Amino acid sequence: AQKVTQAQTEISVVEKEDVTLDCVYETRDTTYYLFWYKQPPSGELVFLIRRNSFDEQNEISGRYSWNFQKSTSSFNFTITASQVVDSAVYFCALSEAGNAGKSTFGDGTTLTVKP
């Protein structure tokens, strides 16, 4: 069975600080995708990134970066120089090849960035 753990329930930082959101996953499949979503107060799920299990390259997109390490089953998300607009709930999710594409979500991390 697949499982996603986001151990940090809430994180609070001051603007311009760097912050890392942790994600640890469990799966028996060798082919899977990992995702990060942002959920602002308005409630929609905003797709941030997808990472294929065969691609361990780290990725950077502006102030966002992701560190995928299969050896530790982790897919951590770092926001550099955080801004107030980054305040949201962030979800990590896992989708396995053998499960018709359904996603299993972590419990989410609520990030508050204070001015």
Place this chain on the structure above:
Amino acid sequence: EPEVTQTPSHQVTQMGQEVILRCVPISNHLYFYWYRQILGQKVEFLVSFYNNEISEKSEIFDDQFSVERPDGSNFTLKIRSTKLEDSAMYFCASINGGAPDTQYFGPGTRLTVL
């Protein structure tokens, strides 16, 4: 850019009433999903649908729930007799080809059961 749409954005109903939540997936997508998010909690999988039948469902998806693709564009979730605990945000999602793939989520329908 194509997107998944959902209607209504907010539905208020009385306990015991039937509700139908509607979704229009992206037109060339083949797999469709419903997820539920109780306020303040995580997003939970309800059901997946492919080739006009349910491919997988969770324990949450009991006999009170049903899904349908009545035409070539809509994908609906029906709750037959709503309970207070059905109050949640319901998200529809779709993917293009073979799983796994990036799921495109709709904006959600907030269901409030009084």
